[in-house]
Amino acid sequence: MFTTPSAICVAIVVVAFLLRAFHRRKSIRYIRGPPRFFSLLGHDYLMNLQEEVGDLDFKWLAEFGSTWRIQGAFRTDVIMTADPKAIQHIYHKSAYNYAKKQSQNHMSYILAGPGIVWSQGEDHQRHRKIMNPAFSAAHLRSFLPLFQRVTGKLVEKWKAELATTSEFESLINNWISRAALDIIGQAAFDYDYGVLEDAEQSTLAKAYHGILKDAEFRLPGAMMVFRAAWDYIPVPVLKLFQYLPVDPFTRILSLRRLYISVGKQILREKRPELDAEKRPNSKDIMSILIKANASSEAKTRLNDDELMAEMYTLTLAGHETTATTISFLMYQLSLHPEYQARMRQEIREVRARVSARTGIDFTMEDLDNLPLCLNAIKETLRFHPIVSYLPRVATKDDVLPLMHPITSTTGETITEIPISKGQTIITSFAAYNRLPQVWGEDSHVWNPDRFFRIDVGKQTNVGMFANLMTFSAGVRGCIGWRFSIIETQALVAELLENFQFRLPAGADPTADRKKSELQCAPSGAAMVPLIRGKPELGPSLRLRVSLAPTE
Numbered sequence: 001m002f003t004t005p006s007a008i009c010v011a012i013v014v015v016a017f018l019l020r021a022f023h024r025r026k027s028i029r030y031i032r033g034p035p036r037f038f039s040l041l042g043h044d045y046l047m048n049l050q051e052e053v054g055d056l057d058f059k060w061l062a063e064f065g066s067t068w069r070i071q072g073a074f075r076t077d078v079i080m081t082a083d084p085k086a087i088q089h090i091y092h093k094s095a096y097n098y099a100k101k102q103s104q105n106h107m108s109y110i111l112a113g114p115g116i117v118w119s120q121g122e123d124h125q126r127h128r129k130i131m132n133p134a135f136s137a138a139h140l141r142s143f144l145p146l147f148q149r150v151t152g153k154l155v156e157k158w159k160a161e162l163a164t165t166s167e168f169e170s171l172i173n174n175w176i177s178r179a180a181l182d183i184i185g186q187a188a189f190d191y192d193y194g195v196l197e198d199a200e201q202s203t204l205a206k207a208y209h210g211i212l213k214d215a216e217f218r219l220p221g222a223m224m225v226f227r228a229a230w231d232y233i234p235v236p237v238l239k240l241f242q243y244l245p246v247d248p249f250t251r252i253l254s255l256r257r258l259y260i261s262v263g264k265q266i267l268r269e270k271r272p273e274l275d276a277e278k279r280p281n282s283k284d285i286m287s288i289l290i291k292a293n294a295s296s297e298a299k300t301r302l303n304d305d306e307l308m309a310e311m312y313t314l315t316l317a318g319h320e321t322t323a324t325t326i327s328f329l330m331y332q333l334s335l336h337p338e339y340q341a342r343m344r345q346e347i348r349e350v351r352a353r354v355s356a357r358t359g360i361d362f363t364m365e366d367l368d369n370l371p372l373c374l375n376a377i378k379e380t381l382r383f384h385p386i387v388s389y390l391p392r393v394a395t396k397d398d399v400l401p402l403m404h405p406i407t408s409t410t411g412e413t414i415t416e417i418p419i420s421k422g423q424t425i426i427t428s429f430a431a432y433n434r435l436p437q438v439w440g441e442d443s444h445v446w447n448p449d450r451f452f453r454i455d456v457g458k459q460t461n462v463g464m465f466a467n468l469m470t471f472s473a474g475v476r477g478c479i480g481w482r483f484s485i486i487e488t489q490a491l492v493a494e495l496l497e498n499f500q501f502r503l504p505a506g507a508d509p510t511a512d513r514k515k516s517e518l519q520c521a522p523s524g525a526a527m528v529p530l531i532r533g534k535p536e537l538g539p540s541l542r543l544r545v546s547l548a549p550t551e
C-alpha cells in the first residue's frame, strides 16, 4: 500500500543515519533503561504494540525510577520522565525552549493546517492570544445551557429505547461521541452537526470521522519509519508529502478540502454580520475569535487559513477527547456500582434543592457542589489519560532537575541531567498520573476518594486541572480543559440521574483487567477504547444501560 513512501523511506533512513553522525550529543547512556531493541524504531515500536496504554511506562517506572532512557527511532537515545520537577521545568519554566518534534508537529499540519496546534514559538503566542478570550472561565460557563440541551436529547433517545425493554446494551462511546460532536459544533462555530438525531446526516461529520481513522491507528511498521524520518526532512519538502498520490494522504487531503469549503462558508456568513456588529451577542468560540482578531494589531492577526484551521482544530481536539473520557468514567462506574450509587444519591440531593427553589436545570454552582462527581471525573482523567505521553525536543543546552533522584548504570545518584540541544525528552503522562509519591501507594487503583485525602495544592505544581498531566501543561497546555470539565460535569449529572450503567452481560467485574472486554489500546500517543480482539470495529466501549433505580 505504501510503495512510494516505502521507497522514500529507505532514502530518508540513509540520510537520517548520516545526519545523526554529524550531530553527536552529550551521551546519556549512563541513565538506566530497558535493553536495546533491534528495530529502526527502537522502543517506539514496542510502545505502539502495547496491549494496554501504559504497560511499558509502568514497568519502566517500577524498574528504573521516575526517569529512564529508551531507544528512539534510528538508534537515538531518548529520555523518558514522569518526574514532577522535570515536568515543571520543561512545561512551565522553559516555555518554548522544549519544542514539539517536527514529525509530531507536521502530522498536525497535515490533519488541520496552519492552526494553533502546528504553530511554534512567537507564532504560537499570536494564535493563543487571539483564542484566549473565547476560553475564559466566564465565557465557558455560558455554554452550560447548550451542554444541558444536547444531553437532554441523548436522555430522550435512551429513554425511548427503554420504553420497550428494561435494559439495552450499546457502544455507549458512540452515543456520547455524537453528543459531544453536536456540542462542539454549536459551541465552536454555531454549526449543528445533528449527529445525535442522525449519525449519517452531516457531510462534515462523515469527513471528520474519516480523517480520524486515518490519523494514527495501529500504523504499519513502514509507515511508522516513514513518519519518524520526518524529523530529518526540511519543512518545505515535508509540506509536499501531503500531495503524494497514495492513501492515507489523498483521503486526508480530500476530506480536509471538504472541511475547508464548509469552513469558508461559515466564515463568510459570520464575518459581515460581526463586522457590522449586527450580532453582538454571538457567543460561539469562532465569533469571539473573529472579534478578537479584528480588534488586534494587524501584525498579530490570524489570516483566513489560520482561522479555518482553528475551527477544524477545535472539532478535532475538543470532541473525541471529552467523549472518550466520559465513556471511561461510565465504564469505571460500572465496575464500581457502589460509587455509582453514591454519586446518584449526591445528584438527587442537589436536584431536590433545585426543585425547592423551583429551578429546572442545574446551575454551575449546583454542579460544583457535587464533590463525589468531581472526584470521579478527576480520578478518571488520572487513570485514563487520553493523551498518554508527549515528546519534546530541547532547542538549546540545558540542565534538567529531578525531584526523585535516580541511580546511574554505575551506581551513582543523579539529581540533574545535562541536556544537549536536540535531545528528545518524552514525558509519560500515564506514569506521572500513577506516581505513588504523588497519588499514594494505591495509585494503580481507581479510587475517587483519594481526592478527599490528597491536597493537590501542596504538590509540585504541574498540571492544569487537579495537578494531573492529562491536559498537558504550561504555554501549550490544553486551551479547552475548562470547556471539557464543564461539559463532563453537565453530562455526567444528567446521565447518572436518569440511567444506571452496568458491564456487558457475562462480564466478570473481578476479572483481571487484561482479560476484560475493554482494551485501552495505544493509537500513537492517544488511548483508544477497543473491544479486545476486535480492533476492526474501531473505538468501542460496550455497556448495559437501564433506567436509574428509584430511591
Ligand code: HEM
Pocket (backbone or CB within 6 Å): 116, 117, 128, 313, 314, 317, 318, 319, 321, 322, 325, 385, 386, 387, 390, 470, 471, 472, 475, 476, 477, 478, 479, 480, 481, 483, 484
Ligand atoms: C478530556 C478532554 C481533553 C483532553 C484529555 C485534552 C488534552 C490535550 C493535550 C494533552 C494537549 C496538548 C497537546 C500537545 O501539546 O501536543 C491539548 C491541547 C489542545 N487542546 Fe485539548 N484536551 C481535551 C479537550 C479539549 C477541548 C474540549 C478543546 C476545545 C474546545 C481542546 C482544545 C485544545 C487545543 C486547541 C489544544 C492546542 C493548544 C496549544 O497548542 O496551545 N481540548 N489538549
